[in-house]
Amino acid sequence: MAAAESYPDELKYHPEHDWARVEGDEAVLGVTWFAQDALGELVHFEAPEVGATVSKDAAYGEVESVKAVSDVISPLSGEVLEVNPRAVDEPEVVNDDPYGDGWLIRIRMSDTSEVDVLLDVAAYKAHIAEQ
Amino acid sequence: MEATLKRTPLYTRHVEAGARMVPFAGWEMPVQYEGVIPEHRAVRTDCGAFDVSHMGQLHVDGPSALDFLQGMLSNDVARLADGDAQYTLLTNERGGIVDDLIVYRLGHGRFLLVVNASNRAPAYEWLKDREIPGTDVRDASDEYGLVAVQGPRSLERLGLEETPAFTHRMGELDGVEVMVSRTGYTGELGVELCCAEDDTPALWDAVLARGAVACGLGARDTLRLEVCYPLHGNDITQETDAISAGLGWACNLDKDFTGVEELRRVRDEGPEQRLVPFVMEEKAVPRQGMPVAGGGEVTSGTHSPMLDRGIGMAYVPAERAAPESELTIDVRGKPRQARIVKKPIYRKET
Numbered sequence: 001m002a003a004a005e006s007y008p009d010e011l012k013y014h015p016e017h018d019w020a021r022v023e024g025d026e027a028v029l030g031v032t033w034f035a036q037d038a039l040g041e042l043v044h045f046e047a048p049e050v051g052a053t054v055s056k057d058a059a060y061g062e063v064e065s066v067k068a069v070s071d072v073i074s075p076l077s078g079e080v081l082e083v084n085p086r087a088v089d090e091p092e093v094v095n096d097d098p099y100g101d102g103w104l105i106r107i108r109m110s111d112t113s114e115v116d117v118l119l120d121v122a123a124y125k126a127h128i129a130e131q
Numbered sequence: 132m133e134a135t136l137k138r139t140p141l142y143t144r145h146v147e148a149g150a151r152m153v154p155f156a157g158w159e160m161p162v163q164y165e166g167v168i169p170e171h172r173a174v175r176t177d178c179g180a181f182d183v184s185h186m187g188q189l190h191v192d193g194p195s196a197l198d199f200l201q202g203m204l205s206n207d208v209a210r211l212a213d214g215d216a217q218y219t220l221l222t223n224e225r226g227g228i229v230d231d232l233i234v235y236r237l238g239h240g241r242f243l244l245v246v247n248a249s250n251r252a253p254a255y256e257w258l259k260d261r262e263i264p265g266t267d268v269r270d271a272s273d274e275y276g277l278v279a280v281q282g283p284r285s286l287e288r289l290g291l292e293e294t295p296a297f298t299h300r301m302g303e304l305d306g307v308e309v310m311v312s313r314t315g316y317t318g319e320l321g322v323e324l325c326c327a328e329d330d331t332p333a334l335w336d337a338v339l340a341r342g343a344v345a346c347g348l349g350a351r352d353t354l355r356l357e358v359c360y361p362l363h364g365n366d367i368t369q370e371t372d373a374i375s376a377g378l379g380w381a382c383n384l385d386k387d388f389t390g391v392e393e394l395r396r397v398r399d400e401g402p403e404q405r406l407v408p409f410v411m412e413e414k415a416v417p418r419q420g421m422p423v424a425g426g427g428e429v430t431s432g433t434h435s436p437m438l439d440r441g442i443g444m445a446y447v448p449a450e451r452a453a454p455e456s457e458l459t460i461d462v463r464g465k466p467r468q469a470r471i472v473k474k475p476i477y478r479k480e481t
């Protein structure tokens with residue numbers, strides 16, 4: 001069952017519909033409710049390797065639905081510490097719970113100042129209202 | 132500025148139901164309601180309904196209509212009795228496929244051709260330009276609505292007796308006069324119901340009230356690909372021939388029709404490439420246009436809801452087209468393994 005539309009207050013957002021949950025010098029990344037709704041039921045997450053480098057504003061993987069494929073854009077730069085195995089094995093978890101069990105990767109940030117330029121929830125909601 | 136998209140008589144129904152509308156072949160059509168996967172499963176396990184009113188209906192009538200169609204269509208129209216239907220191809224001089232369609236014999240010298248939405252104008256113009264004395268070709272697409280009701284429980288839910296596949300008859304469903312055809316594009320038991328344009332919303336409401344799940348074009352595509360029904364514009368085109376596409380069964384090469392000499396040549400010499408179904412052995416979803424290593428190209432690809440893996444069809448060199456052969460597909464620069472299978476890709480366990 002798809003989740004209801006929501007955008008948690010405590011997350012930081014990237015305009016390409018990605019979120020980051022910042023925890024010290026680490027961050028957990030995923031896609032927003034808006035992104036999973038636009039794609040439809042996800043059937044594949046092409047994940048990066050653990051240890052790979054991700055760069056702010058660049059693609060680190062792909063999420064794919066029955067009908068379409070989309071790059072996943074990293075909101076922050078750093079090194080991949082962990083890939084969510086559930087998102088790989090059961091990508092529909094991203095539709096069911098995009099901010100919880102449907103997280104995609106965890107990184108160690110290389111530049112924590114990048115967090116400051118991400119959108120807060122109010123700015124992200126204003127951004128999607130224009131889409 | 133966007134070109135104006137046409138709307139079927141069910142447009143308002145789709146929007147009110149919350150369907151996601153997309154442009155398709157010049158029409159604004161529902162791609163999904165609740166989701167492609169649940170809609171797909173409804174058709175495989177119970178019953179789903181599709182608005183296919185965007186498809187074209189061409190009447191071909193007259194004392195010479197049978198002779199005319201014998202010369203235009205690949206299959207043997209003379210085998211049809213009143214009430215029969217037949218899958219056939221409208222071919223060009225090169226043996227290419229102008230459209231794939233179903234021809235219905237309505238009566239003596241009276242035929243109905245149901246053509247793809249994307250080919251309504253090309254098919255009509257092709258036939259009209261070649262009309263012979265004693266035959267009239269008329270595009271009646273705007274006069275009809277068409278609803279496909281498909282799935283193992285479809286006939287039961289509609290209160291219809293099980294009649295042979297590829298037959299049709301007039302009937303009534305909850306007060307709406309319909310032509311009931313035992314045809315479809317899903318590989319399941321089912322019917323296509325053709326009614327007067329103005330009756331289409333009442334027919335749709337009746338079908339849903341009987342428990343059919345509203346389905347969009349997304350599920351229509353995954354369903355047809357699981358059973359290897361070709362899609363014109365993807366798997367078959369004006370540039371591909373029936374023999375290479377594995378549609379020789381829909382051609383009678385003993386009669387004369389447009390392009391038959393070329394089709395006989397391909398049959399006798401053997402095609403250079405063949406359209407083959409395949410399943411992915413790695414996690415990846417193949418898509419139209421992806422190259423196949425060693426030559427060839429994916430013409431249709433998707434995620435199979437029943438197999439929970441990527442599936443597709445591709446043209447590959449004939450010498451590498453045997454079932455169980457390995458294929459390597461270039462998925463956005465990454466090589467991904469697939470295996471050629473026999474048709475259909477998905478077969479119901481019995």
